[in-house]
Amino acid sequence: MKQFYFVRLLLFAIAMLPVAVFAQGTVSGTVTEASTNNPLPGANVVIKGTSTGTTTDFDGNFSIDVNSFPATLVISSVGYTSQEISVSSSQTINVALQDGVALDEVVLLGSRNTSRTVIDTPVPVDVIDVAELATKGPQTTVNEILNYVAPSFTSTTQTVSDGTDHVDPASLRGLGPDQVLVLINGKRRHKSSLVNVNGTVGTGSVATDLNAIPASSIARIEVLRDGAAAQYGSDAIAGVINIVLKKATNELSLNVNTGANISKHAEQYDEGGMDGEKFQIDANYGLDLGKNGGFINFTGSLENRGATNRSDSMGQPIYTMFDVATRNLGYDQAYNMNPSALAAYVASLDPSLQAVYDTGIANGDSFLDIIASDGSPGNPQPISEYELAQRGLSRDDFRMKIGQSQLRSGKFMMNMELPLDDNGATLYSFGGISSRDGLAAGFFRRPAYTDGRGTTEALANGFLPHIASRVIDKSLAVGIKGKIGDWDVDFSNTYGTNSFDFTIKNTANATLGASTPREFEAGGFSFAQNTTNLDVSNFYDDIFEGLNVAFGAEYRVENYQLNAGEEASWASYDVNGEVVTQTTPDADKVYSYFGRLVPGGSQVFPGYRPENEVDQNRNSYAGYIDLEADLSEDFLLSAAFRYENYSDFGETANWKLASRYKVSENFAIRGAVSTGFRAPDLHQIYFNATATQFIGGVPFEVGTFGNTSRLAQLLEIPRLKEETSNNFSLGFTAKIPDAGVKITVDGYIVNVDDRVGQTRNYSAPGDTPPSEVDIIFDDASAGRAKFFTNGYGVETKGLDIVIDHKTGLGNGTLNNSLSATFRDIDVVDVKSILGEEILDDRAIGFIESAMPRTKLNLTHTYNMGDWDFLLRNVYFGAVNDPDFEGTSNPVEYGEKIVTDLSIAYNFSDNLRLTAGANNLLDVYPDEVPDASNYGRQFIFSRRTSQFGFNGRYVFGRLTFTLK
């Protein structure tokens, strides 16, 4: 069936080719800055009422094909007042933009009318000039850039959280990572194949992998901060991020970027040094295609990012008396020794050990307790100290890797447009491929674990297991746009796939003892999405003061696969080397010296089992209509309606009304009300697995059961359906031209019902005889179980403020920008399973208070001749540690200000050097209370998403621009 689908699609695309009609000429020219007469690179030139546009090159030059004259060109650039210029024929024009108000730029998002500027739109849109930021600022990935620039956007790198280490969960307006729709060139981007199931912000959600897109391929990013599901479909509850790719031609842009964290806690807490070395090279080059303004732009990016580590010496007990005995006697001999003998023997070796023994005896402790007992973090641990000395090791050898994971990536992106004739029919395509190899560590499997997961039979000192993730992302969009009569028609097909494969390294299957392999293929998953769009629009300038009519349809097919790992990655083996099954006698199972059942599978990340495998499809179709009318010069009203039908959960219809009223030329009020939805991701419906989770430092084998599983049915968990939302926003925009100030203030309320989330852990009832639920828990080797369910609601409200100011200062231009976001989010209507609410206090904490509720960004850029300066201060509000929610001692990490500074100098037209620092003052979050930092490993919380804890990052960047 899939093949027929693509054949039909191809035929339709071919049929569309002859559609082009008119065409008439080329307008070229130069855009300059009025105040200095300097050329203005990167300015937008758009034909009003169409989506046709281009940007000026480094010398301010542009050339644009105009289908029919007369036409109006809208010329805009960040920080300048836009101009509209009428052209009646092919000609050359020179435009001098006046210094003015920032963000006065044409956007393609939030309105089907393609000539709106951000100040005109009825909903808030941020335009982020990534091309400029990527050369000025310290941040080099999309997530990093947005986190430090976009109001209400939060994203930080996670640590010790399996695959989530490599896909930073991002949040807009405090909502979930999956409640933001991502577009590239206006087309829906596929999501990551990873569903976050570890304890991080965004647990239970499926995000879009923004870091798969090389920042150097991006011209700008538009962030629509408003619900837009009625316009764009599923996911656009918190907003929409549209990534606009570069179109430059005949210009080789090469960025060589290197940097490292030079910080007081680098390499090891409180010791200072350097780690997190990063080396990145980006190349962007474009060629003209044809003679009608076509182009093809390529971007390649290679990145090598080193790991950071902010842990201190391991404060947890490392050894037990059993390990002392194994070193002296050999593993087998010690294992066969009875506890009284082993304890007495070890005690006889040293007075410090004898004291442990005597204390245990005096306390009436069992011999096994005496053997295992070695104090706790912060208290004397004589057994570990003795044994470390004997083995010539130190506690530093047992440090975990708490920080940014190691990452190597290669990314490629292409963007092209090819005018097919002189009438405006254009074939376009964009897409890319990226491959990222991440390496993140888990919890150190110390010998002191009494369940044998330290595998001391094979690895006398335990091991630090690593999760190597290979993330491959591919995408390709092909479309054709042109005119049919007066109608702009755009037909496209966008395909994207993302896959994760996990290789578990430096680990062991503890049930295999000394014969364990050290590396396991643990399986993985993939997600593919194909979206076919037909968009039709027309702008009637003679109806009211202008009416834009748009309608269209979308057909989408999705596929989610989960692949099993090799047997040894998930199996428990018995003493005979056979896979443990329900019928394996208890006596044949592998027990630790302490009598505990040894957990199977590859430590840190048990592979996916054959019974976990999934290959599921879904399709959906949608239709929409979008009207936007300038009822008068001042009054804008837009309405949108969208219907979607999904093959699994059914249909949904959503609408949106938005309006803007210009009270004066410089002051406008805007507001919107809409409904929205988010379809449950296939991952959320079908993902199932068991994993090791540490809660309070104690390892648990936890199962995540599919929403369609029998266990879910037994527990009467309903099938997943769509989340729904109601969005309200109200704000104003103001300009003070004389002062060069622009202000936008927008308040919002978003109420989400039936939010899909991951439940708390549920335990088997433990009935005697075992109930069916007990047996299913056993079958899954899960002590506890989680599910995805439509389990709660979210109410969020907030206020976003953006103030931009531009002025001349000395011989240069000073831009000041302040953005602020204030929000409050509450979890409501939590449902219950087995008599318990599905979210515990910790899970609620992740949603409500683990991300800053207040964030302020004050950025100054100063340009003077060949010099550029950037100073940015970002205020990150306080966050609460979810691990302490619901306890008698909740923990709050206070607000912090992070300062970025960079200086750039243009040595020539071809060479630019930028140097600077992110977090110049080396600010760290507040520390986790000593009693809860896992022996000084998690000194900074891994649960919150504030600004990370890598410390100061110093960078240098060479930018070559060759023409």
Next chain:
Amino acid sequence: MKNIKNIYKLLLMLPIVFMVSCDNSDDIDEVLTKTTTSSTNTIFIETDATHEQGILLSSLAPVTLTVGINNAPSTDVTAGFSVTRDGATAVEGVDYTLADVTIAAGENFGSSDITFLTNGTFEITVSSTSSGAQIVANKAIYLVPSEVTFTLTWGDAFYDYDLFLMSGMDASFVDIYANPLPAGVDVLAFSNGFTTTETFDVIPPIGDSFIYIEDYWNDNASIPCVLTITVDGVDQTFDITMDMDKFGLSIETTVGSDGFPEYSFSAL
């Protein structure tokens, strides 16, 4: 395209960049696999004891001691013992009897029986070995309580009564020689002589136990009897009128703070 030289230089640099970026080595520290294992051999007493608490014996029957050695020896290994009683060296032949243990070549275990001749707290450790194995100072601890003496006396030899210690009680039970024991009830000790005195020594089990007296000839004559119980040399007496077969006394045995049994007697 201008500045061909610059492009040339950049192209020269790219292979270096490529090599750095494609470096496929993993940053995993494998520093923790080293350990030094010696071949020290140890010899120790095998015990299932989970705590350093003595095992309370319920009788003076011989107890088997097992000795283990980590590496099976190539020739027979003999291990001798050190035994203490209440903290002082116990006297073999007076306080206990115990032969040395021999662990046969190729085996990991050997055993010998120890018999306690007196009461007290006995601690047994391995004290010597014919091999070079390191002797582990773990120990087996036995709490050997003194036996309790039950004596039944009466005046007229015409009558014949027999004395039993039972693990349970059924008040309707009679004629122990003619009827099966009630379910769950066992005879723990007895005396069935022909004179006017019946007596036995026994360590009553932890929990409840009962004295049953059998009127052998079923005279049912209401004959006064005296039951004397001697614990650690101290007598307690109970008057019992034998007018039929009967359970005459209940014994509640608990473990005292010293680990030894404590008794509570109640006439029925």
